[in-house]
Amino acid sequence: MRKPPAAQxxxxxxxxxxxxxxxxxxxAALAPTYADALDITGDALLAVARIVERxxxxV
Structure with a gap:
């Protein structure tokens, strides 16, 4: 049985x-509060996730 072509x-x-x-x-290091630092890092994670998802x- 033939294998399907690898996804590019x-x-x-x-x-x-x-x-x-x-x-x-x-x-985040310069954020005035820990909550602001968490918001900044969360936004960064979402940005990376959107790039990967896109x-x-x-494919």
Whole structure:
């Protein structure tokens, strides 16, 4: 039995994810409250998730 062709995936640039993470860490470190820091890191995680989700949906 033949195998189906492998799905082609688009390459997610690690640089954009690293930029989002570094920016979030810097902004969270300077946040006035821990709640603000959590909001910043949560927003960064959502941004990364959206990037990955968008890349997966193109497959």
């Amino acid at each position: 995936t688009r390459h997610i640039s690690p640089a954009i994810i690293e930029f989002i993470a570094r920016d979030a860490i810097k902004r 890349e997966i949906s193109h």
